[in-house]
Amino acid sequence: MAWSYGYFTDLNYSHGYYSEMNPAMLRLACLGQAIESQLCDEPTYLELGFGQGVSINIHAAGSAGSYWGTDFNPAQTVEARKLAAASGADLHLFDDSFEELASRKDLPDFDVIALHGVWSWISERNRKIITDIIRRKLRPGGIAYISYNCLPGWAPVIPIRELMSLYQDCGEGKNRGPSGMIEGALQFVGDVAKAGSIYFQENPIAGHHLKHLTKQGPNYLAHEYLNADWHLGHFSDMVRSLEDTKLSFVGSASLLGGIDALRLSEDGRKLLSQIGHPVMRETVRDYLLNRRFRSDIFIKGPRKLTDSEHRDAWHAQAFVLVKPSADIPKKIPCGPGRSGTAS
Structure with missing residues (x-):
């Protein structure tokens, strides 16, 4: 079989930046769930399947830490390395397959392992290799970010x-x-x-x-x-795939994604309140939202903040306005037919 193993390589992946993968945004999403992220100021970060390398380069250029990544398409690795040369950031970029990356002897342990969309487009064998990398190379307290196409929205x-x-x-x-x-x-x-x-x-x-x-x-x-592999599953399937990694689900990397008051009807919120099992509750939430894409955060050994710790952490969190206040929207998009008014 060709080196691409059925992955479409005749056209390079589109350029795009995904802010949810930023270490600062991952910390904030964990804080929103009252979970201590345990990310240090200079994390060691791995992106699996970085595409054109836009996100990993921006994160490395704008944040302290050591950034590693692989994309088995050499043309995309060349482009990503050009960006890295321009910024001078601490980046280690390879064109290894996941299997080749897993066998490297120079990989450190990581505070963050992230992959955007890749899970949906690779074979079951490669998904198992990824879970093995997470199991072996993600530090206790580390964050795994996995975004993927899901059911029922795609059905x-x-x-x-x-x-x-x-x-x-x-x-x-x-x-x-x-x-x-x-x-x-x-x-x-x-x-x-x-x-x-x-x-x-x-x-x-x-x-x-x-x-x-x-x-x-x-x-x-x-x-x-148009990849040979096209994997769709429910959230519950993802949880089962990660059983051997010691990961626990924390919540959505989308800051508004887990706020049911903004996303669900009163009947939907009432139904979810009656479901005790977290995996079942999250899967039912996907049905209520007809969700077709998830951006999930998992942690290897999450620590729940006490009420006082949670309050103090929010008070200590700094925010900077990056656009004129007049340009900030006054309504928050909350899904079909729903919106919230910003205060």
Whole structure:
């Protein structure tokens, strides 16, 4: 099998910065859950599958610490290293596969191990390698950040990905180049929808999703939909996958993601209050929100803050306004049909 192991490499991953992975934001998210993050001022940080390297470079340039990362696509590693050379930050960037990284003898123990989206696009074998890296190389008290596509939100549009994948493997896509193949795949799905497809008639959300896809760039679509592996699961599946890592779920890296008063109806909040098991409660919350993407924080040995410690930690937390107050929105987006007024 080729070195890519079915991962789409004909087009590089899209450029993007993901603030939730920033050590400062991880500390703040833990504080919001009344959990002591135990991150030191100069953490040792590992990103698995850094793509174009935008996030890890910004974090390394703007925060103290030692930053390590791998992305097995050498073209993306070259670009990430160019950014690192420009900033002069403490970065160690490799084009190792996860298996090769796991066998390195020069890896330190890490305070943070982070991966954005990667979990959804790799094989079961690679997911097991990642959990082994976390088990062996994440320090006690360390944070694991894992973002991934999830059910139930993806359920109605899974057939769209299947049609695109079939076009890639069995249609005329291979003769049109990467961008042309993706354009053809979308056209093919559109033709199916227009041909009296009962599936699209009975699942209007699929048609809305297809319309959204036509506005996305080919680099994003390729990596989101056209890898050989495409793993979707519930939150409960993620917890089971991490059983051997000694990790405990802390909460969402999205600061508003766990505030039920802003996200859920009164009936939804009442239902959740009656569910005692944390994994079941979190999975049901995903159904109430029809969540399709999660940004989860896990800690190896979390310590719950007492009420007084929690209060003191908030009082000690400094904040800096980074934009004029007139530009700060007065309403907080809280999901479909809901918003909160900022005070």
